[in-house]
Amino acid sequence: xxxxxxxxxxxxxxxxxxxxxxxxxxxxxxxxxxxxxxxxxxxxxxxxxxxxxxxxxxxxxxxxxxxxxxxxxxxxxxxxxxxxxxxxxxxxxxxxxxxxxxxxxxxxxxxxxxxxxxxxxxxxxxxxxxxxxxxxxxxxxxxxxxxxxxxxxxxxxxxxxxxxx
Amino acid sequence: xxxxxxxxxxxxxxxxxxxxxxxxxxxxxxxxxxxxxxxxxxxxxxxxxxxxxxxxxxxxxxxxxxxxxxxxxxxxxxxxxxxxxxxxxxxxxxxxxxxxxxxxxxxxxxxxxxxxxxxxxxxxxxxxxxxxxxxxx
Numbered sequence: 044x045x046x047x048x049x050x051x052x053x054x055x056x057x058x059x060x061x062x063x064x065x066x067x068x069x070x071x072x073x074x075x076x077x078x079x080x081x082x083x084x085x086x087x088x089x090x091x092x093x094x095x096x097x098x099x100x101x102x103x104x105x106x107x108x109x110x111x112x113x114x115x116x117x118x119x120x121x122x123x124x125x126x127x128x129x130x131x132x133x134x135x136x137x138x139x140x141x142x143x144x145x146x147x148x149x150x151x152x153x154x155x156x157x158x159x160x161x162x163x164x165x166x167x168x169x170x171x172x173x174x175x176x177x178x179x180x181x182x183x184x185x186x187x188x189x190x191x192x193x194x195x196x197x198x199x200x201x202x203x204x205x206x207x208x
Numbered sequence: 209x210x211x212x213x214x215x216x217x218x219x220x221x222x223x224x225x226x227x228x229x230x231x232x233x234x235x236x237x238x239x240x241x242x243x244x245x246x247x248x249x250x251x252x253x254x255x256x257x258x259x260x261x262x263x264x265x266x267x268x269x270x271x272x273x274x275x276x277x278x279x280x281x282x283x284x285x286x287x288x289x290x291x292x293x294x295x296x297x298x299x300x301x302x303x304x305x306x307x308x309x310x311x312x313x314x315x316x317x318x319x320x321x322x323x324x325x326x327x328x329x330x331x332x333x334x335x336x337x338x339x340x341x342x343x344x345x
Contacts, residue, residue, distance in 0.1 A: 076239040081273070105277065107266065107289065111239070124242070142266060
């Protein structure tokens with residue numbers, strides 16, 4: 044629990060920083076794994092034939108699928124699976140970590156077979172009090188933009204709020 | 209098949225009930241790639257401090273996505289889905305995903321339905337309030 048957290052110039056300097064682009068393949072296997080992890084019974088997320096009948100070109104990525112990382116050893120977090128290279132990070136020394144909230148805006152349908160390019164940007168940072176956590180917390184707002192690799196078109200934007208305390 | 213014409217403001221979505229077990233959380237970790245021990249290891253310091261492992265916020269977010277997807281039945285598509293993680297949910301306790309049609313509009317030929325969605329625990333507390341926007345062809 045942090046009694047107080049000061050935003051230093053070093054920390055503030057990270058606002059607006061972007062990660063290098065990261066390839067993000069959506070595959071039938073990754074879609075099925077995610078759908079199973081959530082508990083879907085809808086065959087559209089498992090059976091390519093059912094997906095085609097429902098009007099998709101292959102298995103559609105279920106809502107909130109984005110965030111499921113393509114793991115590469117040594118270049119990704121062993122815990123969270125996402126890329127760590129060049130990801131804007133803040134040196135705060137806080138040990139507690141919680142997810143604050145997520146918003147995803149979908150501009151197009153994402154299906155297995157698509158290769159997306161993800162870029163993560165540290166959009167904002169602030170310190171707030173949390174009665175629930177009994178102290179101060181550091182809030183980071185991170186926006187990940189996903190584009191179709193073939194066309195460059197933005198297909199989705201995901202905003203995550205990360206809490207350190 | 210859900211039709212835009214039949215949807216009314218105030219309509220409730222069919223509820224989605226979940227009682228995630230440790231195995232559920234392990235499956236979600238595998239599917240989503242989040243292996244934070246807080247979601248599977250009771251001896252993890254943060255879990256000991258809380259007194260239990262906790263359900264991934266993202267699992268509740270995904271469950272809200274499932275709620276909307278089940279209701280929509282691929283008759284339209286989700287344009288926006290959001291939620292906030294306001295309270296912890298623990299394994300082996302039921303939470304219920306619910307939703308209500310807040311607004312329906314067809315301005316400029318765009319058929320849009322806005323939803324209030326949330327997950328609530330057995331005490332009726334909304335641990336995960338959110339919203340969604342779906343569009344129909």
